[in-house]
Amino acid sequence: MRTLVAIAATAVVVLAACGPSEPVAPAPAAVAAPVTSSEVSGVVPRNAIVTLLPATGAAPMPEGPAVMDQYAKRFVPDALYVRVGQLVEFRNSEDMPHNVIVARRGSGAQVFNVGTEPQQKYVHTFDRVGQFDVSCDIHPGMQATVIAVESSLATIADDNGRFTLANVPVGRYRLSITFEGRTQEEDLEVKAARTDVKVAP
Ligand SMILES: [Cu+2]
Structure with a gap:
């Protein structure tokens, strides 16, 4: 019993030392x-x-051309976003001839059909927004998509x-x-x- 009383007295002293009117700084508000x-x-x-x-x-135009390459009998990349008005290079980076056929998706209207000899390129500028199917009729498995847009x-x-x-x-x-x-x-x-x-x- 004596021990408990002593502890209680100590607690009172400690509380008193803090003072009853100590200003409490507000916690900083969380700033999102x-x-x-x-x-x-x-x-x-x-x-x-x-x-x-x-x-x-208009959205600022990227510098330089967009590039769709042909190698390993594939279009690389197989889906390419380009900007309306941007130069787009269709390259052939392997030692076999290909061609590039570009047709508007939906209507199927052909935009161009060109042969691409090894290490050559064909440059085209899309003048309208749209999705375009890209193929090579020498290699029927070669398929890709170009999406022409007006913003990144x-x-x-x-x-x-x-x-x-x-x-x-x-x-x-x-x-x-x-x-x-x-x-x-x-x-x-x-x-x-x-x-x-x-x-x-
Ligand atoms: Cu091909």
């Missing part, structure tokens, strides 16, 4: 990091080309119309949707970590 980029995703018409364009003006922020919706664009800087955009040969646009403000989009055909 500002959102600088967003994942833009949603549903649009199936297989549509989805592009985010600047709110005004672009993708293709899947068969259910779902798409995702990651790491989109916050800001105001024009959302451009191209499907079945036509394009529709709407304003889009990207300001949250996730931005949901729904565009009916």
Whole structure:
């Protein structure tokens, strides 16, 4: 019993030393990091080309050409995003002749059909947004896709119309949707970590 009393007395002394009116500094408020980029995703018409364009003006053009090569009897890469107006080099980097046939997906309209001799290249500039099927009729297994777009922020919706664009800087955009040969646009403000989009055909 004596021991318990002594402990209680000690506790009182310690509490008194703290003082009753000691100012308590407020805990620093948790500061959320500002959102600088967003994942833009949603549903649009199936297989549509989805592009985010600047709110005004044109997206800056990348330097240099885009390149689709031919080697090991393949197109490399087998899917290539290029910019409308950009030089696109179709190269042949192996020791056998190929050709390059480019046709607009959907209509099937042929854009060009050229032979590509070893170590040669053919240069083309796409003048419209669209998806293009690329083939070599010497080697039927050679198939590729070119997607011509007007911004580096672009993708293709899947068969259910779902798409995702990651790491989109916050800001105001024009959302451009191209499907079945036509394009529709709407304003889009990207300001949250996730931005949901729904565009009916
Ligand atoms: Cu070939």
